[in-house]
Every structure is written in C-alpha cells, then in structure tokens.
Amino acid sequence: MVAWCPDWPVVAALAEDGLPTHLPAAVFHANRVVASNAAARTSGVRRGMRRRDAQGRCPELKVYAAAPDRDARAFEPVLAAVEEVRPGVTPLRPGLLAVRAPGRFHGGEPAGAALLAERLVGLGVWDCRFGVADELFTAEHAARHAERQDCLVVEPGESVPFLRGLPVEVVEDSPEGRDAVSLMKRLGLRTLGDLADLSAVDVRDRFGRQVAWVHRVVSGDGAEALAPRTPPPDLACHVDFEPPLDNAETISFSVRQTADRVVDQLARLGLVCTEVLVEARCEGSSEPASARVWLHPRWFTAADLVDRLHWQLQGGFRAGEVRAPVDRIMITPLTVVPDAVHADGLWGGTDERVERGIARVQGMLGHEAVVRPVLQGGRAPADRQVLVPWGERPAGLRPTGPPWPGSIPPPAPSRVLASPWSAAMVGPGGSTVGVDERGGVTCEPERFRPGPSGDWQPVAAWAGPWPVEELWWEATPRRVARFQVVGVDGRAWLMTWDDGVWFTEAAYD
C-alpha cells in the first residue's frame, strides 16, 4: 500500500509557517515552479512556470524556496503516525510512503486506509490518498488516482490492465522522462499499454533505462521489494518538577541527572550530540515558554547541557519570557554524529583545553560575550565582518567572492568601530561638506573632527567620495558616501556622509 500526500513541498512550507492550506502557494527552484497547491493551480500556476509569470497569474501567491530538508522534516510525523498503526514503513520520498497493506486485523484494505487517513487528518494532513496493488509502481499510481482521503484498490492480478490504461505522461518525473514522453507522443504512443506492446529491446534502445523499467513493470515483471525502515530511537528526555521551580539555579541542579541520561543514551548508541533543543515549560501552559537550539563546537557533555539550560533560564527569567514557575524541562538532541567523528587525536587535546577555558569565560559573562570574528562580503568595513558567538555556526554570510561596487580598496582599517561616532567635516567658511546629486562634494573639506568630543584638526589629504546608493528603489533613497580623511597628525579615518550627517566608521590606526 502506498500513501501519497500531494504537493508535499507546499504543504510542508505552509505548515512550517503555520498558514492554512487553502492559500495559494508554490515552491520554486531555480526560479521555476516545482510544486504548487490546488488553490494556486486554479489561478493558472503550473509546474515549470517562471516566478514572474506565476505571480502575474496569482498575485497573492505565497512563494517558497525549495528545501528538501524541510519536506523531509515535515514528513517525519506522518511516518511516525503510520508506523503506530502498521510497522515496517518505507519512506519513498517526502510526501510518499509505502507500507505492507493492512490485512484482516484492521478489517481489510479500505478500512485500514480509512484508519490511516483518520490519523493523518489528525496531524493536519487533509489531503492524503492511498493506493493498494501487487507492487509499488502500480500502488503509487493507484494512490494518484484515488480521491482525497480515499483508497483505490487494484485487485491481485489486475495490475497489468490498470497500468495499460494509464497515459504515458506518468513517466514524466525526471528530465530524461520528459524527453521520453515527448518522443513517445510524437511516435503515437498514448498509453502505457501501447508502450508495453513494443519489444523490450526496442524500448530500451529508444527511450532509455527509465522507460525500459516502466515497460518491464507494465509487462508484469517489475516487482520491487520494500525496504522498511527501523523507527529512530527516541532520544529526547524530559524531567517534571513537582512542585514547579522558579529559580534558574535550582532547576539547573535538578536537571543534572536527566542531562546525564541524555548523554548516556547517546553513548550507548555510539553517538554524540552537537546540536540540542532545550525547552522549558511553565506551569499551567502546554507550550514551552522558552525554547532554544544550542550548538556545540565539539559535542555536549552532561555539564555542557546543564550550562546551556542555566544560561537559557537566566536569560528567560530576565527577559520576562519565563513568567511562571517551570514544571517541565525537555532536552531533545537535534543533530547526532557517531562519536568516532569527534574522537580525540592521539596527540591532540590542545583545542579541548581552549574549549574549556573559553567555556569558563562564557560562564562568567554569558554565552554571547565570547565571539569569533568571521569575514564576509559587504561595502562598509562593519558589514565585512561578523562576530559569531563562540560555539554557534555563522548563518547567512554574504559571499566574499563577487566584487562589491562601492567598497573601499585595501588596506583594511585596523579599527572598525562597533557603533559609528558622530563626526563633523567643514569646508571654507565653516559650512558642512556635503555630496551633491552627481556624487561630487559641495565644497573642499578643510577641517574635521572624527569623534563627538575630539579636537578639530585641519585636513591634510582626503579621498572620495565613494557613493553608495542604498534603497534606491524607495521614494526617498538614502544616499551615502564614504571618504578617507588624513589629518595633519598623520592619522587616517574612514568617514561617512549619510544624507547630511557625518559619521566615523573606522580608523586606519
């Protein structure tokens, strides 16, 4: 039996955003529609359409980027729900799964499918279709022909007649398949039955391997064995407090044993955890009040887990996120890797020492106080570097590769001010220097003051402006221009004119 959830990428994307499924939405890859839902299709959005065209036909279309991870993640609860009813589930791809057809225990195949449909609807998957047949290919296409939340049973021995009636477009899954379908139509082959009447050798020579395989199935000779998955072990642990606790120290202390259990459980499977979700639930609510994903540059030991929980709770209590006493802490490992990956080298160990020293500083000042500099692309010096909290992965870095028009040529400034200083720059007669529409200066700079409290000094040399047009598409574009200014004391500054106001961004010290 095959269960099929149509348009799964769209369903998964909408579910992740918590949006209802009746909104038109489509998932795009390389600017082309790869999946759309029924609402989008009624507006004329089709697979393979460019984004501009799709949005032209349906302006309220929700646009998502293709994310196979997201699809697989969202499919996991569906697999688990089916597994509860009928073990031995084979995930074929996100949105499609196979399982041995339910037998008499569930009262026959249609009744079993109804039971599964009920479970899936309970998960919020309204559109699920089931197909039962002798082998996988037929069952999949039976499911595609079934009504919503319904089951289509192809009786034993009926597979070949069923398949023979299908149009050749069912092969159209891959680029190779699309070419083959186009060729078959031009050759006058309309259904799989027409294809099956040809000889196997001819089909393989003409249409390639994939069609040859379909040909074999339609001829009644392509049964594929299922490879059922082993359900993943449940690694999450939680601890309940009775009575609920309202102090970060007490909670952390009480979680110690649970943290040990998480790490022990993983160790027994030969795994270590590098990413963990820590959640705290308050008394009287079912949603966690504070949830945070923590990463570790090596792996979490029990003490690390307790530390992270402590930081999270301290922050949560301070920020008012956690208002009521906490009655449950949940620790869920998100990324686990075999411990061999992280085993110490024979002569290594220095980095672990560094790790511990830095963890001590983090313990003193908090998690975000220790950072690691990472370079990225950008125009302003402050945009070209990011400070990533120690132990976290930098996300959303801009590529350094492509040229950044308007960036300042090297050398890079040795001081990049965390927050720009307000500065001043005047020309002859004490008028503030500005930049005109064409990117030229309104008057020669004569004196400047790099900081709000510093002394004025004459300009010895200056270069610029490097104009940067930011947000030019808005009604009042922001015009920014950068200058390099050298004072008579020989020190150089990177100063910015931002629509009439001067700032100092960096110093060449």
Place this chain on the structure above:
Amino acid sequence: MTPAPATLDTIAQLRSRMAGMQDGLPRLPLETHPALTGLVQLRAGGSYAVDSASLALALLAGPSKAGSWAAAVGVSDFGAEAARALGVDLDRTVLVPEPGEQWLEVIGALVDVVTVVLVKPPGRVPEQVAAKLGARLRKRSAALVVLGDWPRAEVRLTTRSPAWSGVGEGHGHLRARRILVEAQRGSAPPRRGALWFPAEDQTYRRAEDPSFQQGLAPVAEAAS
C-alpha cells in the same frame, strides 16, 4: 682598552644566568611578526604596551601565524580584515569585546589557554594588578599585548610620524603608510625602525631607507 673575547663570553654567560634567575623561569621567545624583527621580540610571560591598533595586531599575528591561539579582550573595534592581512588566523582567535568590570578575571582565564592576549584596559591600571597578572603570565607562558599604557610593560612601542601615501586632494585612496616605531625597553636607549605599515603591495615590512639607518644601528647588536 678592549677586554679579551674570552672575558666578554664570560660576562654574556653570567648576564644570561642572572636574567634567568630574575624571572624564575627561562623566558621562551615567541614567534614575532617579521616586520618587527630587531625592534621587539615577544617572550612568554612579557607584557607589551603599544599605541596603535595595527601594531597590536602585528604582535598578535606572530604567535597566531605559528599556530597558537590568540584572544582580544575589551577591543570592541577589532578590525578582522586588517588582522587577517597582518597574518592573524581568525579561526584561532576569540574576542571578548565587552568584558565589563571583570576584564582582569577574563584575561586570567584566557591566559590559561591562549598564547597571546590583546587587551585594551578600560582605565588606569594599578601597579599591583599588573604585577599579579605578570606572575600569572609567566606561569602560563603567555604574552600580553596592551593597547594603551601598562605599568611594568617590558617594551613600549610608540608610533611616530605616520605618513600616508596614495591619497591627495579628493583623488586616489590610502595605499601605503610609513611609520617610525620607537621601542623603549626599560631605561635603555630606544630602538627605532621605519616600517611600511602597509606597503604599496599590501605587505607589512621594514622600510629600507638610508635616512633611518642610524636609528637602526643598536638593533643589529640586540638581535644577535
């Protein structure tokens, strides 16, 4: 009258033994940026005061390039790109931009694990604090680079007469800078050296300029 070479050897030997006894432990030399050779040699346990961010980064770059870890405490305006250009390995660099009141404790914890720490002290540092931290540095064989003033600094590096080239009245851009660095070690006469920081080709090196050569004279002797 010049003493016999044998006597000079004995004196040098005795001096080195005395130096060793004064510090308790033999002071390991740390890798130093090639541009600063002859001006300053980083040693484990020493503290070095500098007045320019790029010189401070250059001091950090020596050990970092050689594979050690480096840290910067209280430097909220760390120029990561300039640091990399000088040879600092950013993968082995940790920053604590806002250590607040606990900056001394943070340095104390970091010198246990990293080889060189750059610090910008928030205010004047009392003599005894510096002495205490110095003992810790010697014990852990780490070096401290201070951006600002520091009592008991082993060497003080001062930048004099920086001169930028490549920039004019509204044209060009900053290309190269020539600085004169003065290294003051105790009460000894200062060593001077002219550096390209950076040069036209964006390297950091000594400037071979005859007008600064007399300033370099005592350097050759000290480097040996």
